[in-house]
Amino acid sequence: MTGDASTSTATATATVDRAVDALRRGDPILVHDAADREGEVDVVYPAGAVTPDAVARMRNDAGGLVCVALADAVAVAFDLPYVQDVIDHPAAADHDLGYDERSSFSFTVNHRDTYTGITDEDRALTITELAAAAAAPEETDFAGEFRAPGHVHVLRAAPDLLADRKGHTELAVALADAADLPPAMVVCEMLDDEGGAALSPAAARAYADREGLVYVEGSAVVERLG
Incomplete structure (x- = not known):
């Protein structure tokens, strides 16, 4: 391995470790999947750390769908299918x-203690309760706690995570595992306000720098945790 390659690998590894540390603190990070995949940067939060302010941030600063990625074993425990099936x-x-063999989407849900389910407060409640459920699936009556359809999109990760698929769903759940967090992570795509397209990695990096957030490439996550 050349010196430049070794330095690049060490830098990528350090960045993933910083991302894991940030998630342990409950801070959001930015994750770019790959230029030859969706080519999108998502804001990623531990679901258990999401507040109404965090939902507002995702609405205003990211603009994509607010989704909760669950580990496959959790989805199986809750009988949550891939919705296309x-x-x-x-x-x-x-x-x-064009970018994958299948979508990760499962049901949309609201927690039963929400009203309409769409407000920042309601979505934050649904999200944090999904995290609590994912932490103890054997103790959760999913249908008793949640109703579908709702306003939070649930994503089901591939069974073997990054060995099966390298989407934001799997990247986020792999990072949760590395951080010893419940396998429930919020992902929300960052969009460009001017053109409506996906926010470019360069613009996302600039946002991360302004906000003091960790930006990490999916390839670095795969190399470190795959």
């Missing part, structure tokens, strides 16, 4: 994606 409609028959 259970929709009896021609629109779900051929889920042709």
Whole structure:
């Protein structure tokens, strides 16, 4: 390994470690999946650390869908399928994606103690209760605590995480595992206010620098944790 390559690998490893430390503190991080995949940067939070202010930040600074990524074992415990497998409609028959073989989307849910489910307070409650449920799935009556459809999108990670798929769902859950957090992570795509496209990695890095957040490449996460 050349000196430049060794330095690059060490820097990537250190960045992933900083991201894991930030998540342990309950801080958000930014994760770019890959230029040849979705090519998107997501804001990633530990679900258990999400507050109404965090939901507002994702609405205002990111602008994408606010989703909760759950580990496959948790989704199985709650009987949460991939939604395309259970929709009896021609629109779900051929889920042709340019960047992957399948979508991670499961149900949308609200916690039963919410009202409409869409307010920052309601979504924060749903999200933190999903984290609590993921921490103790065997003690959770999922249907008793949550209702579907709702306003928080649930994502189901691939069973073997990064060995199976390298999307934001799996990257986030792998980072949660490294941080010894419940396998429930919030991901929200960052969009460009000017053109409506995905925010570029360069612009996302600049945002991370302004806000004092860790920005990490998915390839570094795969190399470190895959």
